[in-house]
Amino acid sequence: MLTGAGDVDVAGTGEVAVVTDLFERVVARGTVTDDDLAAAEERLRAGELTERKFERIYRAWLGDDAALAAEQREVE
Numbered sequence: 001m002l003t004g005a006g007d008v009d010v011a012g013t014g015e016v017a018v019v020t021d022l023f024e025r026v027v028a029r030g031t032v033t034d035d036d037l038a039a040a041e042e043r044l045r046a047g048e049l050t051e052r053k054f055e056r057i058y059r060a061w062l063g064d065d066a067a068l069a070a071e072q073r074e075v076e
Contacts, residue, residue, distance in 0.1 A: 023053045027068050032061040 022043060026036050040057045043049035059067035 026057055030068060032057055037061045
């Protein structure tokens with residue numbers, strides 16, 4: 001942690017998990033931001049995200065709490 005007085009040691013592990021896949025990140029966080037939705041739309045257009053995953057992200061953005069709750073079998 002940085003403070004105005006310099007570096008401060010923090011107890012515990014110095015590691016964090018970084019999830020680079022948009023869909024996995026949204027599922028892990030459990031919420032969808034406007035930026036997530038825009039990124040999902042871009043990835044859908046680029047063929048980097050399936051329609052089903054985009055629909056789940058969109059439904060979660062609309063407030064459907066169950067949209068991300070359970071992993072659903074992806075059908076291409």
